[in-house]
Amino acid sequence: MDPFVDVLRRLREAFRSGRTRAAEFRIAQLKGLDRFLQDNKQLLQEALAKDLHKSSFESEISEIRITQGEINLAVRNLRAWMKDEKVPKNVATQLDSAFIRKEPFGVVLIIAPWNYPLNLTLVPLVGALAAGNCVVLKPSEISTSVEKVLAEVLPRYLDQSCFAVALGGPEVTGQLLEQRFDYIFFTGSPRVGKIVMTAAAKHLTPVTLELGGKNPCYVDDDCDLQTVANRVVWFRCFNAGQTCVAPDYILCSREMQDRLVPAMQRAITRFYGDDPKSSPDLGRIIADKQFQRLQGLLGCGRVAIGGQSDETERYIAPTVLVDVQETEPVMQEEIFGPILPIMNVQGPDEAVDFIRRREKPLALYAFSNNRQVVKRVLAGTSSGGFCGNDGFMHMTLATLPFGGVGASGMGRYHGKFSFDTFSHHRACLLRPPGLEKIYAMRYPPYTRRNLRVLQMAMETRGCSCTLL
Incomplete structure (x- = not known):
């Protein structure tokens, strides 16, 4: 007996009733989500600490506050986002009304990961609710404490x-994917x-795939050395490196x-x-499987900083690897831990060539006092996002x-982009x-005269339209 048949039937009946379409209903749901975060802030921080040893500082800025900001933005702007969007018309349609209507897809499935188990679960949920959908939420079973709060509270x-x-x-995710949804995130x-x-x-179901990859970080010879070091270390070690947009390797000259x-x-x-293991601000690896994979990566290249680990605490020290070969595992797979390999290149052009030979990353970073160098890396590469002279601030x-x-994925979200993602235009x-x-x-x-008249009538400010 399929455990999700009755659930999906209930959600489809609710959607067909039209109750999710009104702005008032959507706003009420978003405000309910906000109350959940406010009322259970301490409970959520405790759950994040249990799962990831995440400090209250990191929990606040990367999990709770970002989600609240997304909710507040959606509540303030929802009515404007929902309005029909008028479009330019050609002569042939001057007497008509032409517009784009934003409609909910229906019943959507959100499958979330464990590394930011609140943010990456609830921010897509904000977009789905704002767009008027019914939702099946699948949190990660690996972040067990947060999963429990999301399920019970x-x-x-x-x-x-x-x-x-x-x-x-x-197994449950597989059962869900056998069902027909109107959208999968x-x-x-x-x-x-x-x-x-x-x-x-x-089922020809549209999808958004937020994946990952190896995010390059080019460091130019002309830069503020300690500033770059501070920023790279913080962004690599934030959440113990378990961040999909963290810098995954450095490209720089041997001298740098x-x-x-x-x-x-x-x-x-x-x-x-002096002993990062005792710091309350450094997180831990989520589970044994992930820890063992990271421990294996410590054998790549030569350890220049760190390299210590403790399986009983799932602790990996902030680590920098040098003399790394491109063929080694640490340069072939996304690291997802506080380990940072360095590869040597001679200048930005060689860095760009190196990046372009690999799959397109989710994020890309370039540090230089020379604005033209940053622009050169930006222009010569492709990535989901780009940030010059800092880490993943673009995603905030x-x-x-x-x-x-x-x-590294397809589709986009955050802010109005979330609303648009979960809306059929x-x-x-x-x-x-x-x-x-x-x-x-x-x-x-047909006559040639009528054809000429229609061709002129169908031109829209330099854009041609085609009758199918």
Whole structure:
């Protein structure tokens, strides 16, 4: 007996009733989500600490506050986002009404990861609710403490006829993917992303895939050395490196490497003390499987900083690797831990060539005092997002889309982009019933005169339209 048949039937009945379409209902759901975060802030921080040893500082800025910001933005702007969007018309449609209507897809599935188990679960949910969908939410079973709170507490704040939480591991995810959804939003690895896309193809279900990849970080010889070291270390070690947009490797000259490594050591000591393991601000690896994979990567290249680990605590020290070969595992797979390899290149052109030989990353970073160098890296590469002279701050700005390209994903969200992702943009034209004599020139028998008139009438400010 399929455990999700009754759940999906309930959600589809609620959607067909039209109750999710009103702005008032959507806003009420969003405000309920906000109350969930406010009322259970301490509970959520405790759960994040249990799962990831995440400090209250990191939990606040990267999980709770970002989600609240997305909710507040959606509540303030929802009515404007929902309005029909008028479009320019050509001569042939001057008497018509032409607009884009934003409609909810229906019943959507959100599959979330474990590394930011609140942010990456609830921010897509904000977009789905704002767009008027019913939602099945599948949090990660690996972040068990947060999963429990989302399953037991969150439903109390939302209309349960329009919302459901599915619990379990890969088997449950597989059962969900056998169902027909109107949209699937997945955040996770490229390997699982392919499985999701294959399953969605059976029903021609549209998808957003937020994946990952190896994010390059080019450091130019002309830069403020300690500033670069501070920023790279913080962004690499934030959440113990378990961040899909963290810098995954450094590209720099051998001369810069010799200067950068001591500066990074100073940054690590300043941030986490002489014994990072005892620091309350450095997280832990989520589970044994992930820890063992990272421990294996410590054997790549030569350890210049760190390299210590403790399996009992799932602790990996902030680590910098040098003399790394491109063929080694640490340069072939996304690291997802506080380990940072350095590869040597001679200048920005060689860095760009190196980056372009590989799959397109989710994020890309360039550090230089020379603005032209940063622009050269930006112009010569492709990535989901780009940030010059800092780490992943671009993803904190809701006015910028967040998403990958190529192997790092497809689709985008954050802010209004989330609303648009979970909305079907319906092309609408309303024509008055009369005036048949004007429109009769479209009909056979065709003449060259009528063709010329129609061609001129169908031009829209330099854009041509085609009758299908």
